[in-house]
Amino acid sequence: MNKSAQTVAKEQASEPFTWSDAYSVGVPEVDADHMVLVELIGMIDGAASGEESQMVVSTVLNALYDYTDYHFEREERMQRAIGYPDHKEHKQGHDRLKEQVMAYLRRYQEDPAQVDIGELATFLRCWIVEHILREDAQYRPYAENNPKASEAMKSIGLDFFMEKTEDLPA
Amino acid sequence: MKLQNLRILIVDDNANMRRLIHTILRSMNIKETMEAGSGAQALEILSTWQPDLVLVDYVMEGMDGIEFTKKVRSTLDTDNKRLPIIVVTGYADLQRLHAAKEAGANDFVAKPFTTKTLMQKIVRVMSNGLTLKEMMEAKQAVPAG
Numbered sequence: 538m539n540k541s542a543q544t545v546a547k548e549q550a551s552e553p554f555t556w557s558d559a560y561s562v563g564v565p566e567v568d569a570d571h572m573v574l575v576e577l578i579g580m581i582d583g584a585a586s587g588e589e590s591q592m593v594v595s596t597v598l599n600a601l602y603d604y605t606d607y608h609f610e611r612e613e614r615m616q617r618a619i620g621y622p623d624h625k626e627h628k629q630g631h632d633r634l635k636e637q638v639m640a641y642l643r644r645y646q647e648d649p650a651q652v653d654i655g656e657l658a659t660f661l662r663c664w665i666v667e668h669i670l671r672e673d674a675q676y677r678p679y680a681e682n683n684p685k686a687s688e689a690m691k692s693i694g695l696d697f698f699m700e701k702t703e704d705l706p707a
Numbered sequence: 708m709k710l711q712n713l714r715i716l717i718v719d720d721n722a723n724m725r726r727l728i729h730t731i732l733r734s735m736n737i738k739e740t741m742e743a744g745s746g747a748q749a750l751e752i753l754s755t756w757q758p759d760l761v762l763v764d765y766v767m768e769g770m771d772g773i774e775f776t777k778k779v780r781s782t783l784d785t786d787n788k789r790l791p792i793i794v795v796t797g798y799a800d801l802q803r804l805h806a807a808k809e810a811g812a813n814d815f816v817a818k819p820f821t822t823k824t825l826m827q828k829i830v831r832v833m834s835n836g837l838t839l840k841e842m843m844e845a846k847q848a849v850p851a852g
């Protein structure tokens with residue numbers, strides 16, 4: 538059986554954070570999204586010690602927020618499409634997670650010095666690993682080998698990123 | 708233009724930033740990218756590999772993003788082929804915007820950027836191919852009455 542999320546997160550706390558097959562939820566499109574999130578989170582530690590670290594960490598957090606937003610939207614539609622009974626509760630969990638990432642992002646952008654990067658990286662690792670293993674894993678019996686799951690995931694494409702225009706400083 | 712078919716050259720002297728841009732582009736399904744750690748290395752790559760777009764850092768040791776853009780415009784571009792260039796910068800002030808415009812860049816992205824901003828700039832540049840200068844001139848050319 539799967540190891541608990543905390544065990545996995547703890548084991549990896551001192552190693553580079555990378556994708557593990559244990560994270561698979563049985564839908565290739567969902568796994569691909571999760572791989573992007575894992576890769577972004579895995580970049581934080583290295584970025585923190587390098588040059589222009591604030592710029593890099595801020596950009597990682599921005600990308601993480603945008604991609605999380607996109608992934609949750611797709612995953613929520615997929616859950617409704619396959620008739621996953623707990624889709625409402627799952628969405629509430631997503632909304633909370635998005636708020637947490639946004640709060641970290643704001644705090645970091647206001648004053649990077651008050652955010653401990655190691656703590657941030659650990660928080661995000663636990664966040665993604667726990668969500669995938671505890672929450673996303675629950676829909677696996679409904680989604681695996683279900684063509685409706687892949688179809689719904691594909692129905693929200695990259696146009697998602699074109700929808701809302703950002704206000705950029707001139 | 709299909710975003711996922713674009714070939715993009717990433718030029719930045721910061722390896723972490725290069726990797727990050729690569730990852731962000733991959734999150735947009737763009738798989739064909741190359742990375743250069745300096746302007747000189749980028750020019751070398753361009754002599755054998757033709758990307759659809761270049762993302763170049765403004766501040767770099769040796770040849771900076773502006774000098775790189777000028778070099779491309781003066782030596783590599785021909786009449787019917789202009790290489791789209793987006794300058795990426797940590798400090799987005801008017802002076803830098805002006806320099807990017809005068810060098811012939813197509814757009815300007817301020818770090819830290821979002822995936823949405825980067826994608827929207829890439830799509831804009833790839834769809835109309837205009838440089839910053841041409842866009843500003845087009846805006847001014849709106850007939851007055």
Ligand SMILES: [Fe+2]
Nearest residue numbers: 571608612673
């Ligand atoms: Fe998920």
Ligand SMILES: [Fe+2]
Nearest residue numbers: 612668672673
């Ligand atoms: Fe989820």
